[in-house]
Amino acid sequence: xxxxxxxxxxxxxxxxxxxxxxxxxxxxxxxxxWYRQDPGKSxxxxxxxxxxxxxxxxxxxxxxxxxxxxxxxxxxxxxxxDLSATYFCAVDIVKTSxxxxxxxxxxxxxxxx
Amino acid sequence: ETGVTQTPRHLVMGMTNKKSLxxxxxxxxxxxxxxxxxxxxxxxxxxxxxxxxxxxxxSVPSRFSPECPNSSHLFxxxxxxxxxxxxxxxxxSSQDYRRQYFGPGTRLTVT
Numbered sequence: 001x002x003x004x005x006x007x008x009x010x011x012x013x014x015x016x017x018x019x020x021x022x023x024x025x026x027x028x029x030x031x032x033x034w035y036r037q038d039p040g041k042s043x044x045x046x047x048x049x050x051x052x053x054x055x056x057x058x059x060x061x062x063x064x065x066x067x068x069x070x071x072x073x074x075x076x077x078x079x080x081x082d083l084s085a086t087y088f089c090a091v092d093i094v095k096t097s098x099x100x101x102x103x104x105x106x107x108x109x110x111x112x113x
Numbered sequence: 114e115t116g117v118t119q120t121p122r123h124l125v126m127g128m129t130n131k132k133s134l135x136x137x138x139x140x141x142x143x144x145x146x147x148x149x150x151x152x153x154x155x156x157x158x159x160x161x162x163x164x165x166x167x168x169x170x171x172s173v174p175s176r177f178s179p180e181c182p183n184s185s186h187l188f189x190x191x192x193x194x195x196x197x198x199x200x201x202x203x204x205x206s207s208q209d210y211r212r213q214y215f216g217p218g219t220r221l222t223v224t
Contacts, residue, residue: 004155035215042203045212045214100161105155106155
């Protein structure tokens with residue numbers, strides 16, 4: 001059974017600081033996603049990582065993937081309040097009939113002024 | 114994001130009621146999914162449909178009954194639910210194995 005673990009589950013940080021969220025998974029995967037969810041809202045896709053060593057950046061967020069270590073990281077640079085949300089990683093096992101996402105528990109990020 | 118819509122957005126129902134959740138995707142995708150998001154638990158995949166055919170039932174109790182009349186519409190029929198079924202139900206769609214796009218969700222409360 002595929003397991004996906006994120007840490008930390010709760011993160012409170014000050015504006016301007018840097019931090020990293022970690023996502024570990026237990027079996028070989030075809031791809032890895034990072035999603036953002038604001039309270040009461042749906043999931044917004046941030047990044048898809050397809051291969052070992054993949055790195056994607058968008059604004060203050062950068063995601064990377066190490067398939068050998070089965071580890072993905074989401075790095076936050078110079079955090080701002082607008083980044084406060086819950087961040088999920090999801091590991092995808094692809095089948096011809098569609099994908100099968102297994103989600104981590106989520107990291108609830110609060111950025112304080 | 115209006116590519117995937119869900120109705121209703123909020124639903125309160127008693128344990129003896131029967132209700133249905135509706136999902137519609139306007140993206141031309143061929144796969145649709147139901148997920149359950151409970152408090153303090155990861156999102157759980159419930160059902161997968163591909164070209165209207167159910168391809169996965171993730172050990173979901175029979176009080177949840179999905180229906181996919183065509184590739185654009187997906188329903189989740191609910192009957193004799195339990196309070197622990199209260200959750201946010203999310204619909205998603207994708208083209209084959211590509212990225213899934215999520216709807217806004219239906220917040221379900223079972224009383």
